[in-house]
Amino acid sequence: MTFVIETRGLTKTYGSVRALDGLSLSIPRGGVYGVLGPNGAGKSTLFRILLGLIRPTAGEAVVMGGAVGDVAASRRMGSMIETPRFPPFMTARQVLGWLSAAHGLKADAARVSGWLERVGLAEAADRKVRGFSVGMLQRLGVAAALITEPELVILDEPTSGMDPPGIQEMRALIRSLAERDGITVILASHQLLEVQRVCDRVAILNRGRLVREGAVSELTSSGERLRLSVTPISKTLEVLAALSYASGSLDGDAVVATLSRPETPALLRALVEAGVDIDEARWVGADLEAVFMTETGSVQMPESIHAG
Ligand SMILES: Nc1ncnc2c1ncn2[C@@H]1O[C@H](COP(=O)(O)OP(=O)(O)O)[C@@H](O)[C@H]1O
Numbered sequence: 001m002t003f004v005i006e007t008r009g010l011t012k013t014y015g016s017v018r019a020l021d022g023l024s025l026s027i028p029r030g031g032v033y034g035v036l037g038p039n040g041a042g043k044s045t046l047f048r049i050l051l052g053l054i055r056p057t058a059g060e061a062v063v064m065g066g067a068v069g070d071v072a073a074s075r076r077m078g079s080m081i082e083t084p085r086f087p088p089f090m091t092a093r094q095v096l097g098w099l100s101a102a103h104g105l106k107a108d109a110a111r112v113s114g115w116l117e118r119v120g121l122a123e124a125a126d127r128k129v130r131g132f133s134v135g136m137l138q139r140l141g142v143a144a145a146l147i148t149e150p151e152l153v154i155l156d157e158p159t160s161g162m163d164p165p166g167i168q169e170m171r172a173l174i175r176s177l178a179e180r181d182g183i184t185v186i187l188a189s190h191q192l193l194e195v196q197r198v199c200d201r202v203a204i205l206n207r208g209r210l211v212r213e214g215a216v217s218e219l220t221s222s223g224e225r226l227r228l229s230v231t232p233i234s235k236t237l238e239v240l241a242a243l244s245y246a247s248g249s250l251d252g253d254a255v256v257a258t259l260s261r262p263e264t265p266a267l268l269r270a271l272v273e274a275g276v277d278i279d280e281a282r283w284v285g286a287d288l289e290a291v292f293m294t295e296t297g298s299v300q301m302p303e304s305i306h307a308g
Pocket residue numbers: 014017018019037038039040041042043044045046
């Protein structure tokens with residue numbers, strides 16, 4: 001497997017704050033990779049180091065096979081860190097033309113129009129950036145990251161400031177970048193549920209440290225539970241409490257049972273024998289939020305995960 005990013009013991013301190021604390025990470029080429037964690041976890045700090053905007057206190061990073069700041073490697077990357085700013089007197093189209101020229105690419109009106117279209121700014125293409133909403137600036141930032149046709153694009157909170165339809169469009173765009181254009185996308189987000197739908201793999205950070213890393217399907221399958229719609233509920237809970245291989249708890253108007261998959265028929269038989277009616281039994285995966293809770297031992301949901 002080839003890696004677009006490799007870090008070893010990456011650490012960044014600001015006074016007494018450890019923004020990154022010995023982070024070792026290998027991000028494979030291809031697909032969409034999510035860097036997740038609550039606000040302050042160190043996501044933007046990681047990206048800033050990878051882009052050569054700040055220097056780590058300790059540790060090392062290899063980007064596209066080269067050292068950070070390597071010119072040839074940087075040319076193959078695009079990025080958007082937090083909400084970007086552009087000259088307010090320029091139109092979206094002018095911004096992209098200007099950035100192309102700054103990268104030594106010859107003027108290509110069709111390419112500029114193409115990216116404006118793909119990020120959903122075709123209608124606003126000739127409006128001045130001054131009047132743009134945060135969501136529109138994010139879209140233009142994504143187009144700006146892609147205008148140089150990079151192999152790797154790093155997007156920091158690309159959906160911040162967007163409404164639900166905008167978030168859905170951005171999600172579709174990100175998937176198409178990976179699937180249609182073959183671009184490796186690395187994105188940061190504090191919205192774990194949102195990212196679960198778009199990423200192939202994720203790294204979960206908390207306080208500058210790696211909490212979990214892996215394929216989304218693997219991370220979410222480990223905590224799966226059997227969700228039972230049954231009557232009567234009290235009888236179901238009694239049966240579960242008496243079994244050695246399962247346990248149960250109430251979740252809304254359903255019972256959620258914890259057991260290993262091969263025990264499913266035995267459990268269903270036990271319930272039927274006890275006179276329980278089973279309307280539905282369905283395995284549900286843990287979501288990344290649950291994985292995060294388990295790994296950090298937080299009982300209280302970090303506020304930032306719910307924000308937005
Ligand atoms: N320039 C800076 N000076 C001081 N502290 C900073 C600076 N940049 C980031 N931090 C701190 O480092 C930690 C990680 O921040 P950041 O990387 O922005 O997190 P995230 O992007 O995950 O929200 C936070 O505690 C933040 O306050």
